[in-house]
Amino acid sequence: MTDNTVLNNSKAVRKSKVKKRSQLKSIWFRYKKNKLAMLGLVLLIILTLVSICAPLLANYNEDAIRQDMKNRLQFPNKDHIFGTDQYGRDLFARIIFGARVSLSISLITIAVSLSIGIIIGSVAGFYGGKIDDVLMRIMDVFLAIPQMLMAISIVAALGPGTGNLIAAMSISNVPRFARIVRSSILTIKDQEFVEAAKACGTRDGRIIAKHIVPNAIGPIIVQATLNIAETIISISGLSFLGLGIKAPTPEWGSMLSEGKEQMRYYPYLVIIPGMAIVFAVMALNLMGDGLRDALDPRLKN
Amino acid sequence: MSVDLIQTKNLKKYFKTPKGELHAVDDVNFNIKRGQTLGVVGESGCGKSTLGRTILRLLEPTSGEVLYNGKNILDYDFKEMQEMRKKMQIIFQDPYASLNPRMTISQIIAEPIKVCKTITNKIEIDNKVYDLMETVGLAERLVNTYPHELDGGRRQRIGVARALALDPEFIVCDEPVSALDVSIQAQILNLMMDLQEERGLTYMFITHDLSVVKHISDEIAVMYLGQCVEKTSSDELFENPMHPYTRALLDAIPVPNLSRRNKSKGIIKGEVTSPINPKPGCRFAARCSEAKPECTSGNFELKEVSKGHFVACAKYS
Amino acid sequence: MADKLLEIKDLNVIYETDESTVYAVNGLNLSINEGETLGLVGETGAGKTTTALSIMKLLPEKIGLIKKGEIILDDINVTNATEHDMRLLRGDTVSMIFQDPMTSLNPTLTVGEQIAEVLELHKKDMNKEQVQKRVEEILELVGLPAERKSEYPHQFSGGMKQRVVIAIALACEPKLLLADEPTTALDVTIQAQVLEMMKELKDKLNTAMLLITHDLGVVAETCDRVAIMYAGEIIELGTVEDIFNGNKHHPYTDGLFGSLPDLTKKTRRLSPIEGLMPDPTDLPSGCPFHTRCNKCMDICKTEKPKITVDNSHMIKCHLFK
Numbered sequence: 021m022t023d024n025t026v027l028n029n030s031k032a033v034r035k036s037k038v039k040k041r042s043q044l045k046s047i048w049f050r051y052k053k054n055k056l057a058m059l060g061l062v063l064l065i066i067l068t069l070v071s072i073c074a075p076l077l078a079n080y081n082e083d084a085i086r087q088d089m090k091n092r093l094q095f096p097n098k099d100h101i102f103g104t105d106q107y108g109r110d111l112f113a114r115i116i117f118g119a120r121v122s123l124s125i126s127l128i129t130i131a132v133s134l135s136i137g138i139i140i141g142s143v144a145g146f147y148g149g150k151i152d153d154v155l156m157r158i159m160d161v162f163l164a165i166p167q168m169l170m171a172i173s174i175v176a177a178l179g180p181g182t183g184n185l186i187a188a189m190s191i192s193n194v195p196r197f198a199r200i201v202r203s204s205i206l207t208i209k210d211q212e213f214v215e216a217a218k219a220c221g222t223r224d225g226r227i228i229a230k231h232i233v234p235n236a237i238g239p240i241i242v243q244a245t246l247n248i249a250e251t252i253i254s255i256s257g258l259s260f261l262g263l264g265i266k267a268p269t270p271e272w273g274s275m276l277s278e279g280k281e282q283m284r285y286y287p288y289l290v291i292i293p294g295m296a297i298v299f300a301v302m303a304l305n306l307m308g309d310g311l312r313d314a315l316d317p318r319l320k321n
Numbered sequence: 322m323s324v325d326l327i328q329t330k331n332l333k334k335y336f337k338t339p340k341g342e343l344h345a346v347d348d349v350n351f352n353i354k355r356g357q358t359l360g361v362v363g364e365s366g367c368g369k370s371t372l373g374r375t376i377l378r379l380l381e382p383t384s385g386e387v388l389y390n391g392k393n394i395l396d397y398d399f400k401e402m403q404e405m406r407k408k409m410q411i412i413f414q415d416p417y418a419s420l421n422p423r424m425t426i427s428q429i430i431a432e433p434i435k436v437c438k439t440i441t442n443k444i445e446i447d448n449k450v451y452d453l454m455e456t457v458g459l460a461e462r463l464v465n466t467y468p469h470e471l472d473g474g475r476r477q478r479i480g481v482a483r484a485l486a487l488d489p490e491f492i493v494c495d496e497p498v499s500a501l502d503v504s505i506q507a508q509i510l511n512l513m514m515d516l517q518e519e520r521g522l523t524y525m526f527i528t529h530d531l532s533v534v535k536h537i538s539d540e541i542a543v544m545y546l547g548q549c550v551e552k553t554s555s556d557e558l559f560e561n562p563m564h565p566y567t568r569a570l571l572d573a574i575p576v577p578n579l580s581r582r583n584k585s586k587g588i589i590k591g592e593v594t595s596p597i598n599p600k601p602g603c604r605f606a607a608r609c610s611e612a613k614p615e616c617t618s619g620n621f622e623l624k625e626v627s628k629g630h631f632v633a634c635a636k637y638s
Numbered sequence: 639m640a641d642k643l644l645e646i647k648d649l650n651v652i653y654e655t656d657e658s659t660v661y662a663v664n665g666l667n668l669s670i671n672e673g674e675t676l677g678l679v680g681e682t683g684a685g686k687t688t689t690a691l692s693i694m695k696l697l698p699e700k701i702g703l704i705k706k707g708e709i710i711l712d713d714i715n716v717t718n719a720t721e722h723d724m725r726l727l728r729g730d731t732v733s734m735i736f737q738d739p740m741t742s743l744n745p746t747l748t749v750g751e752q753i754a755e756v757l758e759l760h761k762k763d764m765n766k767e768q769v770q771k772r773v774e775e776i777l778e779l780v781g782l783p784a785e786r787k788s789e790y791p792h793q794f795s796g797g798m799k800q801r802v803v804i805a806i807a808l809a810c811e812p813k814l815l816l817a818d819e820p821t822t823a824l825d826v827t828i829q830a831q832v833l834e835m836m837k838e839l840k841d842k843l844n845t846a847m848l849l850i851t852h853d854l855g856v857v858a859e860t861c862d863r864v865a866i867m868y869a870g871e872i873i874e875l876g877t878v879e880d881i882f883n884g885n886k887h888h889p890y891t892d893g894l895f896g897s898l899p900d901l902t903k904k905t906r907r908l909s910p911i912e913g914l915m916p917d918p919t920d921l922p923s924g925c926p927f928h929t930r931c932n933k934c935m936d937i938c939k940t941e942k943p944k945i946t947v948d949n950s951h952m953i954k955c956h957l958f959k
Contacts (some may be wrong), residue, residue, distance in 0.1 A: 212419035507910030536899035575855025
């Protein structure tokens with residue numbers, strides 16, 4: 021074994037001058053090139069910073085919760101840059117505190133449902149046969165129930181609360197992710213590089229995690245970013261029914277539905293939370309697209 | 322004296338299909354001596370790729386034995402098989418599909434080492450990767466490139482380097498050059514033969530290209546619809562082909578000189594029939610120009626007609 | 639001497655992408671006489687398919703451009719022809735067979751309908767019965783039973799599909815057939831059948847053929863003349879006798895032959911051409927082959943070689959002056 025002797029002589033001495041570039045670095049390198057994706061990232065960072073620094077910019081109890089009927093329904097002005105709502109609460113304060121609730125709940129929901137969906141979908145797609153049948157029929161049962169209805173019944177059964185809300189939203193999102201993951205895995209699992217991995221004794225878990233999922237990630241990311249917007253809206257729906265976030269707590273979706281009643285005369289009440297949702301979703305979509313391209317070394321622009 | 326490294330006994334692999342049982346590999350017996358190359362030739366659908374994968378247990382055989390150094394590897398459990406896999410590797414046909422597009426070259430070559438933990442020190446793994454790249458003729462600067470950035474020839478070199486990463490003894494080569502241009506094909510063939518000499522590798526070389534197989538093999542097995550119809554040394558096969566199918570194959574190769582131009586050739590009629598629920602008798606009988614009534618009944622097993630020359634045909638039984 | 643059916647003069651084709659310009663064909667000269675088979679041999683990326691697509695004027699829109707030169711097909715200047723004129727030409731005067739028979743047939747139409755479509759487009763004077771009769775005729779011609787015309791492509795095997803593709807191409811009895819690696823995807827025994835059939839048909843219909851292939855064996859068995867292509871240029875052209883039996887060759891041609899394992903001799907090592915095809919976005923100066931040539935001289939690196947002609951044999955190399 022000539023190779024081993026060479027190796028022993030050069031123990032722990034790096035032989036080549038060519039530096040290996042780490043995976044993360046090269047992903048970041050490709051991501052950076054995409055201007056729109058960078059815009060999305062900057063937007064998301066701003067949104068996150070604003071929601072973290074919210075207490076510095078406004079007083080939660082004073083501006084966002086306390087009703088001030090004297091100053092109700094003011095159009096945006098010097099004191100209230102986004103105006104006030106029908107109870108006289110400052111819209112700006114409610115938007116930035118609402119960002120905390122809306123963004124965190126929707127992001128956690130997507131993260132949870134995505135992870136479960138990837139596990140179920142890849143196990144079903146990879147092993148096929150009976151496991152696939154059983155898992156996918158269960159998913160079909162979930163898919164047969166309208167998403168909103170299912171979330172309502174889960175929250176109703178578990179009782180209201182942020183944790184239960186996240187659980188309900190996650191469970192109702194899982195089947196969609198599982199389906200999409202399974203279908204992209206089916207196209208990849210028969211390729212020769214997967215067989216090559218099997219030929220050197222790679223365990224199934226590693227094959228799925230290292231060889232299959234990375235190659236199936238494109239459509240999954242797109243679905244995930246699209247779902248975030250839907251989740252924000254669904255939360256407001258649940259809140260409206262009294263099953264989500266409790267009434268005075270600011271949250272974008274419920275602000276939108278409250279403002280809807282006054283839309284004719286006070287359009288800013290819907291425009292402003294609407295814009296907030298649009299910005300957040302746009303930022304995430306741009307990031308998702310950029311991430312999908314950055315993760316795929318084959319695409320170069 | 323060389324000994325058998327690989328031997329198969331009555332190896333069978335059937336697939337279940339809605340139309341019936343597909344006999345992809347049907348009762349195949351052969352042996353490969355250490356340091357030698359067995360060429361497996363046949364047309365698409367004859368089960369040659371399935372045979373290669375069954376020997377490596379990438380597909381579980383329906384019945385039969387695969388002996389490695391005299392031990393039946395089909396009895397091995399997962400742990401023992403894991404050890405075995407370090408000794409037997411595979412090179413694939415399609416240099417585009419056989420490399421993970423999301424991994425850089427160095428990651429692809431290092432992957433088997435990381436999986437089998439033959440080396441654990443990170444820097445040593447890197448060094449081993451560089452050694453392997455040098456062995457197969459890949460420039461060092463390519464470590465960070467992705468497969469899609471390279472041409473077919475270089476990609477196939479990566480495939481070879483990955484197969485060598487665990488220092489195997491036996492490599493199944495599944496049409497490793499058929500997707501490449503002739504000049505690149507010759508480069509890869511030379512590389513594989515050099516590696517065989519340096520490392521004493523044993524190859525099972527699967528191909529449909531008879532001129533390539535003659536060049537690289539010591540022994541050749543001709544397959545038709547899951548069965549081995551003729552097996553002998555490569556010189557003997559080309560000088561004295563006995564099975565009508567082998568002769569038809571040899572006649573069909575386009576030869577790059579003008580001597581055979583405008584001469585009528587013994588082109589066989591018809592196409593390969595389906596290996597699903599095959600009828601008894603010789604499977605080639607329907608296309609055979611010398612078929613007799615007895616060809617459609619009874620089984621014809623490989624028979625030693627002259628020394629070291631095995632044929633399965635009614636003419637010789 | 640037969641008339642020139644196709645003449646290509648100084649053809650230059652480029653592909654323009656966002657990042658770079660690919661010089662696919664660079665100053666190609668070629669002619670095909672009526673009823674003649676010309677083999678166009680070269681490796682992947684040599685510009686063989688691009689040449690064929692230029693003749694059909696089917697280069698990818700906006701990306702592929704004919705920069706210079708002209709193509710004259712049956713007295714029509716293809717380079718200036720409008721899309722409307724080209725449509726009349728394609729399938730009638732010139733037709734093309736693609737490499738992969740699996741993807742070049744429409745899976746939702748029967749084989750008969752696909753053959754009839756070409757006839758309906760180009761032979762407007764034929765009535766329905768005549769078209770159907772011709773479909774049956776042409777199927778028998780390529781060795782398929784006429785009653786299979788109502789079957790769908792998936793009911794045929796690979797070799798039979800390629801026969802159907804050939805039937806479509808020959809339905810209007812074109813003067814020129816462009817065959818782009820017609821047998822590469824087929825098994826050897828099937829390849830032999832299809833080649834044999836193509837040879838017979840060609841003689842019967844007197845169709846000229848441009849046979850694009852990388853397989854010198856196929857060329858030796860079917861072609862009258864051979865053109866060897868490298869990096870978008872023809873570097874050697876001659877009759878099959880010139881190429882296979884002659885003793886003067888371009889070093890690249892020698893390299894191609896050296897790469898082939900010989901069935902009659904036993905050699906342990908092949909003698910391939912070292913290195914790779916040059917990058918078509920950045921071609922070397924002088925002779926495009928000089929980077930891989932083992933007979934490279936100083937002049938090769940700077941000056942483009944001129945054509946040396948010896949009767950029917952043309953070589954583009956500094957070695958022969």
